Amino acid sequence: MTIENSHPEQARSAVSKDAVSPTKAKVAVLISGRGSNMTALVEAARAPDCPYEVVLVLSNRPDAEGLTLARAAGIAAVGIDHRPFGPDREAHERALDAALREAGVEYVALAGYMRVLTPFLVEAWAGRMINIHPSLLPKYPGLDTHRRAIEAGDGEAGCTAHLVTVGVDEGPIVDQARVPVLAGDTPETLQARVLAAEHRLYPAALAKLVTG
Ligand code: GRF
Numbered sequence: 001m002t003i004e005n006s007h008p009e010q011a012r013s014a015v016s017k018d019a020v021s022p023t024k025a026k027v028a029v030l031i032s033g034r035g036s037n038m039t040a041l042v043e044a045a046r047a048p049d050c051p052y053e054v055v056l057v058l059s060n061r062p063d064a065e066g067l068t069l070a071r072a073a074g075i076a077a078v079g080i081d082h083r084p085f086g087p088d089r090e091a092h093e094r095a096l097d098a099a100l101r102e103a104g105v106e107y108v109a110l111a112g113y114m115r116v117l118t119p120f121l122v123e124a125w126a127g128r129m130i131n132i133h134p135s136l137l138p139k140y141p142g143l144d145t146h147r148r149a150i151e152a153g154d155g156e157a158g159c160t161a162h163l164v165t166v167g168v169d170e171g172p173i174v175d176q177a178r179v180p181v182l183a184g185d186t187p188e189t190l191q192a193r194v195l196a197a198e199h200r201l202y203p204a205a206l207a208k209l210v211t212g
Contacts (some may be wrong), residue, residue, distance in 0.1 A: 002040055006015050008057060008078045010120075012203055022031050024045075024050070024051060024052055024053040025040070025051055025052040025053070025106050025107055025108070025210035026052075026053060026055045026103070026104050026105050026106045027045075027052045027053065027054050027055065027105065027106070027107045027108070027109055027112075027206065027210070028036050028054070028055065028056040028057065028058060028103065028105040028108050028111065029041055029042075029054055029056075029057045029058075029059060029070075029108075029109045030057075030058050030059070030060075030096070030108060030109070030110050030111065030113040030176055031058070031059045031066040031067070031112050032060055032061050032064060032065055032112055032114040032115070033057060033061070033064055033065060033066060033092070033112050033114070034064075034065045034066055034069065034112070035057070035064065035065060035066020035067075035111065035112065036066075036070050036112075036195065036199065037111035037112060037132055037198055037199065037202050038054075038057060038069070038109075038111045038112075039066070039069055039073075040198070040200075040202055040203055041054055041111065041202060041206060042054050042070070042073050042075060043111060043203075044203030044207075046076070046201075047182050050207065051069050051207050051210050051211050052107065052206060052207060052210045054070075054075055055075070055076065055103050055104065055105060056076050056077070056078070056099070056100070056103040056105060057070035057075055057076070057077040058077075058078055058079075058080060058096055058099060058100070058172065059078075059079050059080070060079075060080060060081065060082040060083075060092070060096075060113070060114075060115055061079065061081070062079025062080075062081050062211075063079070063201075064079065066111075066112075066210075067079055068186060076103065077129075078099060080092070080095050080096055080099065082143065086168050089115070089116075089118050090118045090120045090121075090147050092115075093118055093120050093121040094120070095126055096121065096149060097120075097121060100125075102125050106210075107125075107128045107129070107130070107206070107209065108125050108128065108129040108130070108131050108133070109129075109131075109132075109202070109206055109209055110129065110130065110131040111128065111132060111202070112132075113131075117166075122164055122165060123166075125164070126165075126203055128209075129142035129163065129164040130162070130163060130164065130174060130205065130206060130209055131161070131162055131163075131164050131169070131171070132159060132160070132161050132198050132201070132202045132205075133145075133159065133160045133161075133162065133169050134159050134191070134194050134195070134198065135145065135148075135149065135157065135158070135160065136156070136160060136176055136178065137160040137162060137169055137170075137173060138155065138157045138170075139154075140190065141168060141169035141170065142168065142169065145157075145185040146188075146190040146191045146194065147187040148166070149181060149190065150181060150185055150186070150187060150190060152195070154181055155180065155181055156178050156179065156180055156181060157178075157179055157180075157181050157190055157193075157194055158177050158178040158179055158194060159176065159177050159194050159197050159198045159201055160173055160174055160175075160176045161174045161176070161201055161202055161205030161206070162174055163209075173203045174208060174209055175199065175201060175204065175205040175208065176201070177197040177198070177200065177201040178197075179197050180193075184211055
């Protein structure tokens with residue numbers, strides 16, 4: 001088996017036998033908006049012992065605030081607008097996939113990427129694509145998770161890092177973090193508490209994924 005056609009972990013261990021330090025897993029982050037989770041991943045990657053590096057940030061919205069943040073952090077950041085592709089979602093994903101492969105990406109982290117993926121991209125990155133979701137899955141897949149948790153009278157809320165499968169927010173759970181729902185919480189106050197937990201959970205979950 002050559003390094004080129006082996007699985008990323010095998011390729012890295014093959015390289016590390018000869019190299020002084022093992023190669024870090026190359027990660028791309030897909031965003032649609034502000035990119036606070038992307039920033040958390042980038043900041044965590046600065047640690048010398050972090051097992052991944054962020055080599056590319058992609059957005060389906062060329063004006064996403066997160067692209068500006070990524071560029072300021074010295075990371076290649078590209079907008080690939082979904083709108084010119086019209087209803088052909090897979091064609092847009094083929095453009096994303098080409099950019100990922102061109103950059104030598106091994107793992108993909110979705111971080112507020114607001115497009116439902118087709119089986120094409122999900123299957124192309126099966127087992128190597130992770131997402132962060134603002135609820136304790138399997139509770140509250142989809143949108144508006146904080147309002148739903150409050151209205152249900154839940155005593156705790158949280159976030160989930162999970163592998164991406166074709167079913168939305170259904171993939172195997174990598175890790176979760178819990179936060180209390182406090183008396184008087186609004187969706188906004190709970191969202192802020194959960195988001196802080198996301199920023200701690202996601203880098204650790206991604207590190208867990210890339211190290212197997
Ligand atoms: C986060 O709450 C994440 O869990 C959800 O989308 C939001 C993205 O926020 N998938 P940001 O762009 O990372 O700030």
